[in-house]
Amino acid sequence: MSSVSRKVTALGAKKRDVIIRAAEQEFEKHGFSGARMQRIADIAGVPKANVHYYFSGKQALYDAVLTKVVDVWNQALSPISPGADPEQVLDQYVRMKVEFTRLYPEATRIFALELLQGGQHLSASIENETRKWTRDRAREIEGWIQQGKILPVDPYHLIFLIWSSTQQFAESETQIKSIYRRKRLSKKDYELLADSLTVMVKRICGLNTER
Amino acid sequence: MSSVSRKVTALGAKKRDVIIRAAEQEFEKHGFSGARMQRIADIAGVPKANVHYYFSGKQALYDAVLTKVVDVWNQALSPISPGADPEQVLDQYVRMKVEFTRLYPEATRIFALELLQGGQHLSASIENETRKWTRDRAREIEGWIQQGKILPVDPYHLIFLIWSSTQQFAESETQIKSIYRRKRLSKKDYELLADSLTVMVKRICGLNTER
DNA sequence: CGATGCGCTGACTATTTGGTCAGCTTTTAT
């Protein structure tokens, strides 16, 4: 079990949440082996022993963080209704992905960090779910191509391009802030990105709405 | 100085290189604070004290690794000759970026890891060079748009999309191998990706060569 | 009111970690 067995109380749940949020910041910045339990405690504003009171260890705490991260990733693997219009589907998916990146930058970065470092802490189930989702979407895209609804494109490459481009504002936030000469990326920045990316994806698929 | 001052010898240079390659593997997998000097020594096949003989410390070794990584990044920030044809420029840049990702996956991952974690170990100079390069390219792209050579597009978003999509095979290698059900990504995979991405980028810019 | 369980935490332990050093061997230069 990822944390210590005990009756669920309001205080306990609240404290666990504070610790998990602190852990998110520390794990995203330093990774699993680089993170320090003392720093997590400092960020959470509690003694280190208190962190160990709620979580049986560093791995258990990281598992709790990953559970949240994977939940965000799973929510973004949304189903697409059969027969839906490609333009609407792609527009919706790109916007939804950008919005998730904006709402959950820490989760986006921790997930990316996990993948970058080999994904050894991710469960086989998330790997299987992602593979299945991607295969199903790829088949759907193949269907659109065969029906002449969109231009020929490698479905997997399209999905990978959408993933990488919609997550980059979180993953390379420091670099993008530097290039934009900004202290932070605003909601407007994300909205402009979403607008931009939907147009780009539509052009890739030959769904140019402006010409 | 990043390493110990000493006469450069063939043996010394060779040994430093072996240690740096080992360090690359360890730093990409665990980041700066998560990496262990003993594991670097193990990978390099030398005693830990030998690593310290050649590098004055962990930070010095990481700096040496980053010097290589930044060199790769800088090489990819290639100049584009004035007045060049957009289609040729974009085609060349996308292919060059994919090829760099294939040739230097470790460097790609370490750079991405640095950005993901805030880039605090990167020098201000690389930040400035990247910002300047991006601004210059953005201006060039603006020129193409104004001359009607390409469709209107946010130049920064286009550059970011090219960066993220061309680097993703290295950054999310584990996930992509899982989706493809493969043990490794081949040169062919990279070539197909390059072909795919150049077509996609051209379509974004309205440079469709197949219609 | 007393028993039980939750919550807390400073002090502590065992292990890990980056880094050092003395003494040795090998190589290079004179």
Add this chain to the structure above:
DNA sequence: ATAAAAGCTGACCAAATAGTCAGCGCATCG
């Protein structure tokens, strides 16, 4: 042949680290 420098490394050190524990206070339940 000799001196100097490079190269090497097992043993060691001090600090850092994850994790534990005993003892306490508070809240809840019967």
